[in-house]
Amino acid sequence: MHTGLAHTLDFDRDGKTLEHLSIPFSIDRSPYFQVKVPICLIRNGDGPSLLLMAGNHGDEYEGELSLAKLARRLDPKRIRGRITILPMANAPAVMAAKRCSPLDGGNLNRAFPGEPLGTPTSRLANFLETELFPRHDVVFDIHSGGTSMEHLPTALVERNADPERHRRGVELMRTLGMPYGFVADNGQASPTSMGAARRAGAIGVSGEFGGGGTATVDSMAITARALDSLMVALGIVEAPVLAPKHEPATPTRLLSLSRHSQGLYATRGGWFEPAVRLGDSVSAEQLAGWYHDLEQLDLAEEALHFAESGIVLSRRLHTMCEAGDCLMQVAEPVKG
Ligand SMILES: [Zn+2]
Secondary structure: OOOOOEOOOOOOOOEEEEEEEEEEOOEOOEOOOEEEEEEEEEEEOOOOEEEEEOOOOOOOHHHHHHHHHHHHHOOHHHOOEEEEEEOOOOHHHHHOOOOOOOOOOOOHHHOOOOOOOOOHHHHHHHHHHHHHHHHOOEEEEEEOOOOOEEEOOEEEEEOOOOHHHHHHHHHHHHHOOOOEEEEEOOOOOOOOHHHHHHHOOOEEEEEEOOOOOOOOHHHHHHHHHHHHHHHHHOOOOOOOOOOOOOOOOOOOEEEEOOOHHHEEEOOOOEEEEEOOOOOOEEOOOOEEEEEEOOOOOOOOOEEEEOOOOEEEEEEEOOOEEOOOOEEEEEEEEOOO
16 A cells, blocks of 8 residues: 555557556655546557657656647547557656655656665656556657757667567667667666666657757657658558648758766866857767856866767756756767
């Protein structure tokens, strides 16, 4: 009663089911409180199975809005197989408009494989990895930069030791029609949803679809195109559901981010002014921006330089920084 995660879902039932995952967690305001995570199951007979999730981080809205729309719009009769939708996976974080859950500080995308007796975020991670992900061929987890960061639209898959599954993952990543793509290699024990999907035997696909804690015409359009393209490629729907006519996609350009030196970090408190834009090509030693100290007007601003060349992939949006904040990342274009 006071641990675990409860639900009454029947994964073999045809039609559309709107339900909640319930995670008991006693709090001051409500001794028998349960975290309620909305979940939508849509099934029409046997066929491919796809899990769609957003709100892994609460302040990343492109996926949350798109999946809510999809849950409303998808007609079970128009699909083949099964789609499971979690539009706000870490629901307390979504309701607080935060990256992490205010209930337990949990960052869901660092919580896998989680524990059945752990905090709500940890219990949710455990349920996803051990019970929900294994029921699906493909897990698509939609991220964006969140409130504090802008990010190039970038699809992502984790390297898979099985060559055939790896090939299929990269193929599906390219299907999304994103301008950029990554093959990440975070190891077998990775605490992310993509690590969890791989351990669960599903093909994981993810990506950053915008940022800044908002949704724009452009970021919603690339998210809709990715979702439609993935569902069509898997043979779950015959035609796009979210947007009947998409702008044609250019081929996905592969990038690599594998060294700490590709990030520019603050080492003290201050205020960062960028000298380059997201998507710019930069070279090692090039000026990245200036670090100001507004409390010491007699000090000149400090010029910060990139350690590596590449394409500016992400940028911190909050000007005021502390030691340890990542100010910018530069990704290396790769062939193949
Ligand atoms: Zn995220």
